[in-house]
Amino acid sequence: MTDTELDEILDKWAAPAAPSSLRATVRAEAGSCTRRRVRPGVWALASVAAVLLVGVQAPPQKVTLLSPAARIPFTVDSEFFYSPEDGSTAVTMYSSSYSRDAREIFLYKSMPGDPWATAMLRVLDFGAALLRPIQEYSLALTVPPQEIQRARELVRVADCVGANCKPLSYWTIGSRSELLRSGCELGAVSGHETILGYPTAAIRRSIAPKRRITVWMAPALGCFPLKSLVEEQQADGTFRAIRGRRALKIAATRNRLFVKVCDYAARRVTNAARGSFSWNMGQRAADESKTRQPYP
Amino acid sequence: MEQAALLQLFDEHHKPLFRFAYRLTGSASDAEDVVQECFLELLRPGCSYDPKRTPPRTYLFGVVRNQSLKRMSRNPVGAKAEAEAFHFPSPENEFLKAELGDAVARAVMRLPETQREVLVLAHYEQMALAEIAGIVGIEVTAAKSRL
Numbered sequence: 001m002t003d004t005e006l007d008e009i010l011d012k013w014a015a016p017a018a019p020s021s022l023r024a025t026v027r028a029e030a031g032s033c034t035r036r037r038v039r040p041g042v043w044a045l046a047s048v049a050a051v052l053l054v055g056v057q058a059p060p061q062k063v064t065l066l067s068p069a070a071r072i073p074f075t076v077d078s079e080f081f082y083s084p085e086d087g088s089t090a091v092t093m094y095s096s097s098y099s100r101d102a103r104e105i106f107l108y109k110s111m112p113g114d115p116w117a118t119a120m121l122r123v124l125d126f127g128a129a130l131l132r133p134i135q136e137y138s139l140a141l142t143v144p145p146q147e148i149q150r151a152r153e154l155v156r157v158a159d160c161v162g163a164n165c166k167p168l169s170y171w172t173i174g175s176r177s178e179l180l181r182s183g184c185e186l187g188a189v190s191g192h193e194t195i196l197g198y199p200t201a202a203i204r205r206s207i208a209p210k211r212r213i214t215v216w217m218a219p220a221l222g223c224f225p226l227k228s229l230v231e232e233q234q235a236d237g238t239f240r241a242i243r244g245r246r247a248l249k250i251a252a253t254r255n256r257l258f259v260k261v262c263d264y265a266a267r268r269v270t271n272a273a274r275g276s277f278s279w280n281m282g283q284r285a286a287d288e289s290k291t292r293q294p295y296p
Numbered sequence: 297m298e299q300a301a302l303l304q305l306f307d308e309h310h311k312p313l314f315r316f317a318y319r320l321t322g323s324a325s326d327a328e329d330v331v332q333e334c335f336l337e338l339l340r341p342g343c344s345y346d347p348k349r350t351p352p353r354t355y356l357f358g359v360v361r362n363q364s365l366k367r368m369s370r371n372p373v374g375a376k377a378e379a380e381a382f383h384f385p386s387p388e389n390e391f392l393k394a395e396l397g398d399a400v401a402r403a404v405m406r407l408p409e410t411q412r413e414v415l416v417l418a419h420y421e422q423m424a425l426a427e428i429a430g431i432v433g434i435e436v437t438a439a440k441s442r443l
Contacts, residue, residue: 010419013400016324018314018331026306026335030299 072098075107076224077249080160083241092165092243099224102155102176105132111165155179157215157225160243171207173215184217195226196250212239221250305352306335312421313360319416320364322405330367334359350430357421357431361413368409414442 080093097106108125110118128135139148156170173179174186184201191202193216200216207213207230216227226247231239310331317327337359338345345355404412410432417428429439 007419009396009400010404010415012397013319013404014397015315015318015420018311019324019328022310022314022328022331023303023306026310026332027299027303029332029336030302030339 072107073100074098074221074224074250074252076221076226076247077251078226078245078247080165080243080245082160082243092160094248097158099222101152102179102223103152104156104158104225105129106158106168153177155223157213157228158245159213159228159230160245171205171213173203173205173213179217179223183219184223190214193227196247198226198250200226226250302335302338305338305356309353309356310335313356316357316416316421317360317364319404319420320361320409320413321367322401326364326367326371330360330363333363354427354430357417358433361431365409411442414439418443 075096075098077094077096079091080095081089082092083089091112093109093111095106095109097104099105106125107129109121111121153176154172155174155176156172159169159171161169179186184203186203188204189201190204193200193202195216195218198218198220200218202214202216204212204214210233212231212233214229214231215225217223217225225245227245229241229244232242233239313331313334314327317330318324321327321330334356337343345352350358404415407415413432414428417423417431418425423431425436425439429436432439
């Protein structure tokens with residue numbers, strides 16, 4: 001058999017034509033493949049955004065659960081206000097914060113009339129709350145302990161400078177250990193006041209020429225500043241309040257979902273104990289029936 | 297790869313690819329699936345295709361070959377393939393031709409895979425030995441010896 005004859009025989013095997021539906025199928029599948037293909041970076045960004053979105057909506061208790069190192073015994077909702085010369089008052093910021101060792105830590109802040117700034121602040125505050133343990137750990141690795149101790153020893157009070165309150169300013173009012181030891185009455189006390197049911201002591205400091213700050217701190221709340229007032233001296237020698245803060249609500253927070261009973265293991269109920277319990281209950285009921293007086 | 301570029305490639309190459317897949321698998325439906333998977337492979341995020349290194353035709357034939365071999369290893373050519381692929385319902389006057397075609401198909405399908413793929417590419421797709429060697433992944437001399 002020659003090559004030509006072999007070719008002729010092979011040519012007898014004809015392949016069918018490709019189905020016309022094949023192109024439509026490939027086109028449809030290609031469309032869905034292209035839609036499905038999402039870059040890993042997009043997934044990472046979406047995940048971070050989702051966490052932040054959940055985080056900014058989370059109440060302080062949830063932040064505590066996420067970040068166990070940041071134990072939150074209570075939260076204080078406050079408003080920061082600004083008083084222009086015309087005598088009016090405008091709220092510049094609402095905040096929720098707590099105090100640990102006389103150090104105020106903000107959980108979130110909101111700017112009235114500025115939702116964009118509020119959202120940004122909440123994201124930043126939530127991230128800061130989560131990262132605080134890491135930050136403290138890395139600080140301990142990089143900064144000498146004496147320096148950290150010295151910085152932590154200072155008590156600083158937040159102040160909302162300017163109409164937009166960005167960023168917060170802080171005024172140092174004294175030593176933390178001395179403040180806590182003295183029951184928040186560090187130096188000259190300018191007065192006492194009960195705010196939202198908590199007794200406070202007011203101390204006053206000069207922060208600039210012709211300006212002073214008065215801070216009302218509650219000993220029961222670890223010297224948390226429930227109220228502060230920045231005043232400016234006028235030409236006639238009197239002081240006029242130009243800005244300040246006041247507490248609106250104080251709430252205790254629960255740091256644990258479940259509280260374990262200390263002697264839980266020892267409290268095994270035996271039959272004898274059950275009998276004793278029943279007897280006790282029966283005895284108590286009998287005693288109560290003896291002592292109970294009929295309703296008038 | 298964008299969808300428009302993919303469809304352009306499809307229009308240029310799908311017919312010979314389908315024929316090749318059909319002649320390797322012996323099944324039109326398998327060939328259809330193989331060609332479809334071959335083009336969708338180009339959209340896969342980890343697709344290693346580099347147009348500067350390999351011509352698209354060589355790459356696509358290589359993918360079809362691999363997919364066909366994979367499919368054949370799962371479902372060896374048997375009764376189904378013979379019934380589906382080599383039965384040509386034809387008019388009476390073409391009966392003899394069809395019978396001969398069936399016989400050739402059966403004969404080619406009985407060849408070892410290594411020889412069949414080279415034969416199909418060389419005879420039916422009229423490819424040069426160098427290109428066949430590139431698709432199959434062997435030396436040119438080895439491709440020639442398999443013919």
